[in-house]
Amino acid sequence: GNGFDIYDLYDLGEFDQKDGKATKWGTKEQLMDLMGAAKEKGVGVYWDAVLNHKAGADDKERCQVVEVDENGIEARISFPAVESSYRTKTISDPYEIEAWVKFDFLGRGDKHSKQKYRWYHFTGTDFDAATNRKAIFQVVGDNKGWSNSVDKEQGNADYMMFADLDYSHQEVIDDVKNWGTWIVKETGIKGFRLDAVQHFSERFTNEWVEHVREQCGKDIFCVGEFWVGDVKTMTEWLEKMGHKFSLFDAPLLYNFSNISKSENADLRKVFDNSLVQVEPVNAVTVVMNHDTQPGQTVATPVEGFFKPLAYSLILLRNNGYPCLFYGDLYGMRGNKDNDVPSEPPACGGKLADLTLVRKLYAYGDQEDYFNDANCIGFVRRGTWDKPNGCAVVMSNAKPGEIRMAVGREHKGECWTDVLGWEEKEVKIDDEGYGVFPCPGVSVSVYVKKDAEGRDRFPVDFDANIYKE
Template identity: 55%
Template sequence: MADEQKPTPENMTMLQGFEWYVPADQKHWTRLEKHVPQLKAWGVDNIWIPPACKASSNQGNGYDIYDLYDLGEFDQKGSVATKWGTKASLLQLCRTAQKHGVGLYFDAVLNHKFAADRKEKCLAVEVDPNDRNKETSDKYEIEAWVGFDFPGRGERYSGMKYHWYHFSGVDYNARNEKTAIYKIMGDKSQGWAEDGDVDGEKGNYDFLMGSDLDYAHPEVSSDVLAWGSWLAEQLPLSGIRFDAIKHYSEDFLRKFITTLDERYGGGWFFVGEFWKDSLDDMTRYLERMGRKFSLFDAPLVYNFSQISKASGADLRGVFEDTLVSVMPVNAVTLVMNHDTQPYQALEAPIEGWFKPLAYTLILLRDTGYPCLWYGDLYGIKGEHPFPPSCGGALPKLALARKLYSYGKQADYFDYATCLGWVRYGTWDRRYGCAVVMSNAGPGEKRMHVGEMHAGEVWTDVLGWSDREVTIGDDGFGDFVCGQTSVSVFVNRDADGREKFAEKFDDNIYEE
């Protein structure tokens, strides 16, 4: 007797649940919590939340991290709450997410610390910013902000206090008020991480910013490993996003992940920010990690940026030299994030008209784990505000992924400025979809969706094309899109089509 067919796994989509300029009003957890049911209904399964640990002030996004063990619980650095809110409101977000089947990914900032409580004297040498292995001064005594006592928290959760010998480098000498990159020297300091344990850019890219943690020191590694288990007990998480992983020990990160897997069943998702436009470096890093680990596909973001700015660029090269093209299981695909958004250091501009095409390319194909961005879904605040992008199409594209983007894929990449592809569906998710996009004039593709759909009428779920396509007896249809646009065709009678007529509420800041 033949085995019963297994259900088709459901497509998963994640959301980066913040942008750099979210108002610092300590209400972000509450706003996000209210939108969890809607996000789930439109196809979001997991949310990457911003760094929830206490920053250098209640205005800081958390990458200027002060205390790992303060999730908005203690009166430190000017307030109890972080920029995002209190620990109580974070726990409420967790409860609501659990109720609606949405996982949360924690943003772990483990490379450095900021806003020390006091200065300490230590020996250091200055190094060349472009080659950190090249010393540019003799060893001399500096006064560095490296004393962390956490007076607002005291001994709660961890008794570890940080001193100069727990750090490998700093960027400021308070004695002469000089800014430079200082490598800390001393009997208990190991200097920079060993070659091969961090990225080799700039000679040795151990130092990034602030007070750089030295994971060769056993007290540092023990405390941060203990924090990982503490975090898992405090919050019902589904995974972790690791910040700046090319700047600290690969060996420590493997140990951190292994520890969590062994203690909590191995079901967490782990993704690292290895932001570099080098496919070779990314694949080598993944091979060295030696386990289920993912990276954000930075080369794909740069491809999107370049194609969007070049009139009539060849769309067929959009996946060249990208992580998703060679290691699709390990690739988190994205269009923009908090580092590449406008006015940020790694800004990678993507023209507004191209964003719907870019999101279609990550959401409706058969490879990669796509990540939506809060700024595109809800807009950007701050001094240079931007409205939500994609003309209302982004929630619909996420929903189309959840409902229809299944099964075998057939590509129609035969024309430089007009791409098409078909997803044939599966035995239990049978509707499938047909996609056409153009970065020039109106596009048209004759594509095969299958004889099983003969006689069906397919229409664009985005509503950007009014073409009704009747599928022929041979399974073919003539699908179209507008100028510099995209269309996603699905059987007009398919289950779930009524949802596309609803309005997604993108006004997350409404009181």
């Protein structure tokens, strides 16, 4: 599996179970070598945690269930939405099934955790082994039912897949809290990406992050995967979480995609209704990820010409926490079976350069020049210890230019495009202004010609990890 079909949270490739010791990604020893190498390089590692469910049970157990509606036609065509339909609509009387819900972790035993899992630790499952039948089965028992503190998608979003964990059960709560502190102390990770946060208890999620930070430090970072285009839904979730979390800015990605596919789209609207616009501290900004890349579940293509503009907008501005996509940095090999073509590294191979610009020059106050629909720019003024700053100008149509102020302290300086896409040099006048041009359908990033670190451009970055 790829990690989403999670069996044992505590097995990092340490125990001989499920036909082997190593995970798909390697052994625990290799993981710890990676963590050591990352620490030496000053790189913090975040753990992609799947806490919604368990899969690959060791054995079956008989339990009482009711079936719930999988189709939800009434809910989807009704307006306003009928919340009582879909996953909240029971379509059978209680009856008994054989469910794969017995987890003994025989290879691990009691190391790291003594907790074993039985039918009463789950709220639902999707397969009856006695009849070899798939459906959505809600477990019946005392205090059983879907969580009420989840998203209203499909009426109730608690059930997603496999054996759904019951976060009203104290043993489940205690075990997963224990795992959170254990994984931080065991590996030295600096934070978490929580998968599919809308599908499990908000109450538990709040308790869990508070517990981990109490035990491991308040700087433990947490971002939730909550893929929805409605910024209001996202801000309401953040409010419920007490802003302890960040979320991936899906609305901004949708803006990138739509603008990139529209001729002469208005660049001034790129941040409209985005999370970074209203919750800048809690927004993780992306241009693509593993779910939105071509061929995946929520494919949201951003045209290649627009990616340098999009990455400049998330990497070089003062709001949001930018996240680079591995496939954009190194290229993607494609998938012939799904008719997904291979792609070279994004941004004409300049993504590493944009990242270095962020590290060296994208500091200080920001001034926007969003006056023209097809040519926008902004300036970062620098700080006392990072004084150089930078000026960014981009166009999604014809070549353009913008007169922007970088500060009187820079008068007389010559600024040039670190990306090398615009050859003209810009002279800063006595008032601290310069006229910064950019090519058509492109972006230029200007820095003082002799600024500290300019000799590191263009970046000598080896993207050929596939050795092809």
